[in-house]
Amino acid sequence: MAEFHIDPSAANFAAFKNLPRDTPINMLNLLQYRDTAAYPAGHEHAGKGWSGREAYREYGRTSAPIFARVGGTILWRGRFETMVTGPEAKQWHDGFIAQYPDANAFFAMIKDPEYQQAVVNRTAALRDSRLMRFAPGEAGEGFA
Structure with missing residues (x-):
């Protein structure tokens, strides 16, 4: 049976809160x-018949001023095309990397x-999601 995730579990959020809070995060x-x-x-949007994508656009529109106010930026955004490594049944629609000062x-x-x-x-928009914290690393020509 497929597992779907919209919000963090208590354990995952506790692990996130226990990481350093004063360093940049992606x-x-x-x-x-x-x-x-x-x-x-x-x-107010119930019954409008919006698609999930339309509801997510509304999330983006309404959350953008707050995201900017805390110093957030989008480093990369893309549209999913195919799974190369991973479960073939798992399909994403979009992905992006948000950077926060900390x-x-x-x-x-x-x-x-x-x-x-x-x-x-x-919450209204998503069937499934993943949100993963990374420490920013060095860009370069190689994989390691």
């Missing part, structure tokens, strides 16, 4: 959209009341 995001966004009843900036974003309203769009 967050790899892999996104798989719902065919139709799943908003909670009574939400983990404190990420925490400031997710605690922001405006962001907490915006993130409802993300």
Whole structure:
């Protein structure tokens, strides 16, 4: 049976919180959209018939000012084409790498009341996702 992930588990979030908070971080995001966004009843976008992609666009639009305010930037963005190594059944729609000046900036974003309203769009949009923290490394010509 397939496992789907939208929000971090308590254990994963605890591990994230235990890492250094004062160094730059890169967050790899892999996104798989719902065919139709799943908003909670009574939400202003419930019943509009938006696709998951449209709901994620709304998340991007409404969270962008907060992301910029904490110093976040997008380093790379791409559209999924095919799985080369990994389970053939796992398909993503989009991916991107968000950079934050440090983990404190990420925490400031997710605690922001405006962001907490915006993130409802993300939850409604996604069928599955992965969010992975990486320490920035050196760019270069080789793989190692």
